[in-house]
Amino acid sequence: xxKLKKFLIGTMLIYIAAFPIVISSCYYDYGxxxxxxxxxxxxxxxxxxxxxxxxxxxxxxxxxxxxxxITSQYDNQIIQNLETNLNNLGWTRTYDRLAADVxxxxxxxxxxxxxxxxxxxxxxxxxxxxxxxxxxxxxxxYTTGTIAILMTDPDVTTGGSLPAQWNALLNGLTGTGNxxxxxTTAINKAFxxxxxxx
Amino acid sequence: MNKIKLILGIFILSSLFLSSANSQTRQGxxxxxxxxxxxxxxxxxxxxxxxFGWSGGALTFKKFVQNxxxxxxxxxxxxxxxxxxxxxxxxxxxTVSGPQARYLNYAPIYANLGYYFNKxxxxxxxxxxxxxxxTSYVWQRLQxxxxxxxxxxxxxxxxxxxxxxxxxxxxxxxxFNAKYNYAFSSGEPLGTGxxxxxxxxxxxxxxxxxx
Numbered sequence: 300x301x302k303l304k305k306f307l308i309g310t311m312l313i314y315i316a317a318f319p320i321v322i323s324s325c326y327y328d329y330g331x332x333x334x335x336x337x338x339x340x341x342x343x344x345x346x347x348x349x350x351x352x353x354x355x356x357x358x359x360x361x362x363x364x365x366x367x368x369i370t371s372q373y374d375n376q377i378i379q380n381l382e383t384n385l386n387n388l389g390w391t392r393t394y395d396r397l398a399a400d401v402x403x404x405x406x407x408x409x410x411x412x413x414x415x416x417x418x419x420x421x422x423x424x425x426x427x428x429x430x431x432x433x434x435x436x437x438x439x440x441y442t443t444g445t446i447a448i449l450m451t452d453p454d455v456t457t458g459g460s461l462p463a464q465w466n467a468l469l470n471g472l473t474g475t476g477n478x479x480x481x482x483t484t485a486i487n488k489a490f491x492x493x494x495x496x497x
Numbered sequence: 498m499n500k501i502k503l504i505l506g507i508f509i510l511s512s513l514f515l516s517s518a519n520s521q522t523r524q525g526x527x528x529x530x531x532x533x534x535x536x537x538x539x540x541x542x543x544x545x546x547x548x549f550g551w552s553g554g555a556l557t558f559k560k561f562v563q564n565x566x567x568x569x570x571x572x573x574x575x576x577x578x579x580x581x582x583x584x585x586x587x588x589x590x591x592t593v594s595g596p597q598a599r600y601l602n603y604a605p606i607y608a609n610l611g612y613y614f615n616k617x618x619x620x621x622x623x624x625x626x627x628x629x630x631x632t633s634y635v636w637q638r639l640q641x642x643x644x645x646x647x648x649x650x651x652x653x654x655x656x657x658x659x660x661x662x663x664x665x666x667x668x669x670x671x672x673f674n675a676k677y678n679y680a681f682s683s684g685e686p687l688g689t690g691x692x693x694x695x696x697x698x699x700x701x702x703x704x705x706x707x708x
Contacts, residue, residue, distance in 0.1 A: 325552075326638060329580040329598045338642045342591035470642070492585065492592040 337471040337481060339488045347452070347464040349496050355390050355450075356399035357382055362406035364447070369407055373482055377405055377446060380483050384490040388497055397453055401464065406447045409473060444473040446482065448489065465493065523561040523618055528569070528662070530557040530672050532703025536575035536603065539677075542695040545637075545688070546599050550577030555701050559609065564616035571607040571629055571656075573678075573699060576600075586639060587689045593641055600638040603697065605654050605678055607631035621664045629656035633680040635695055637687055648687040652680035652695070662705050672705040 343349075361374040381403060382392060393399045446469040451461040467489035471481055490496065534553035538546055553576060559569030577600070584597035607629035614624045633654035639646045660674025676699040686693040 325576050325602055326600050326640075327576075327578050327598075329578075329640075338593065338595035340591065340593045342588075345590055488594060492594055 337485060338469075339485050339492065340468045340470070341465070341489050341493045342463075342467075343465045343493065343495060344462070347455070349464075352388075352400040352496075353390060354393045354399045354401075355385050356393055356396040356402045357385065358402070358404045362404065364406045364408035366409055369409055369444075373407075373479060376479060376482060377407075377486070380486040381405060381448065384486060387490070400452065402451050402453055402461075404449050404451075406449075407444060408447070409444045443470055445470045446485070448486075465496065467493075521618055523564045523613075523616065526561045526618075526708055528557070528559045528561075528567065528705055528707050530555070530703050530705040532557070532672065532674075532701040534573055534575055534699055534701045536577055536697050536699055538577060538601065538695075538697045540694075540696045541692060542601065542697055546577050546579045546601055548577065548579045550575050550601075552576040553699075555699070555703070557609070557705075559611060565613040567609075567611045567613065567625075569609050569611070571605070571609050571631075573603070573605045573607075573676075573701075575603045575697070575699065577602075577697075584641075586641070586687075588687075589689060595641050597642075598638075598640040600636070600640070601695070602636035603633060603678070603680075603695070604635075605629075605631060605633040605656060605680070607654070607656055609658075611658075621670075622661060623664070623670075624661040625659070627658040627660070627674075629658055629676065630654070633678065633695075635680055639687060646687065648684065648693075650684035650693065652683040654678060654680040656699075658699075660701075662707065664707065668707045670705045670707060672701070672703050674701050675699065676701070 357378065359378060361371070361377055363369050385392065385403065390400075396402055446467075448467040448469075449463045450465040452464055453461065455462065455464070467486075469482070469485040469489060471485065532555040534555040536550040536553055537543075538550075553574055555571065555573040557569060557571045559567040561567045578598065580596075580598050582596045583594070584599070585592060585594045586597065608631055609627050609629045611625050611627035631654055633652045635650055635652060637648040639648075656676050656678045658674055658676035660672060660676075662670045662672045664670040678695075678697050678699060680695040682692050682694040684693050
């Protein structure tokens with residue numbers, strides 16, 4: 300029995316000694332990577348009063364940012380979706396850029412990522428157990444597309460530039476699923492999660 | 498199943514020592530405990546993750562400075578996370594939506610002062626209340642798609658606690674305690690506002706060695 304007590308005490312002392320060394324953050328891997336990558340981010344200037352906006356100018360072109368070979372297949376759809384959502388705010392489209400309360404422009408860009416999944420390692424599962432995997436030594440690539448929407452006020456400038464009063468970044472994996480449907484969903488979501496525009 | 502095994506393991510281990518204690522006073526004695534620790538966010542932290550955190554552990558060491566008063570140290574570690582495939586996170590000046598995973602890891606390190614409601618070593622059931630004060634390191638992560646945002650900070654922390662030890666014999670007992678942890682605001686919050694405090698409850702079950 301004394302040996303067992305000593306064992307318990309010894310175990311505790313080991314834990315004490317190890318605690319500062321082994322303690323680190325522990326994150327369960329839910330597998331959120333490329334398969335479910337559609338993300339909609341919207342940002343705005345808190346000091347800008349969107350209640351004063353009644354008219355908007357919407358550029359008919361979608362700017363290719365960087366790679367000029369990006370397909371234009373979805374350009375019209377992007378513009379139409381933007382027009383629908385801006386009209387739903389109660390705003391009126393005007394074709395006079397300087398007379399409009401706000402200007403809206405859109406752009407697209409893509410980025411290709413290469414992921415090398417090499418080397419062995421361990422991770423901790425939800426219950427705190429560690430699981431170790433061998434070195435599979437493979438790699439894969441994926442490309443994400445981003446649609447950027449910028450809203451500026453022609454009367455509000457910072458130096459020589461027009462700061463965005465509102466902008467949306469719609470990021471998703473290209474080449475998977477129904478891109479047209481995903482674009483419409485993402486643009487609608489960008490406006491839905493920006494109630495301050497109304 | 499793992500939880501059931503753990504609880505069964507604790508009871509089986511403690512039953513190995515079934516017998517009675519045999520002295521009168523506790524002053525100068527010490528308690529060492531190893532505990533399985535669970536956690537549940539409350540308040541602002543609950544807005545971030547409301548799910549129960551089943552993973553965690555705690556180590557406690559105390560020395561009786563009087564027959565019913567003990568001082569010591571407590572180390573706790575808790576892991577809470579959730580997945581939200583259609584998550585929405587409000588930021589300081591915007592919103593991000595999409596498949597996301599949210600994580601909170603807590604590591605409070607406390608000095609403690611405990612009051613025990615009986616003084617004799619012969620008592621098998623020993624209820625107590627305890628004040629904990631110290632620091633807590635909080636790891637907060639928001640993963641959106643393949644992107645991660647981390648917000649890790651040290652916090653000043655407090656933790657009132659109530660619990661009991663049930664002695665099964667030869668100085669070994671089963672301990673259960675509940676603790677309210679409050680980590681004062683420190684650093685910038687991940688979401689909206691200025692408050693970066695966290696509060697959560699612990700429910701701990703484990704083995705104690707009393708000598």
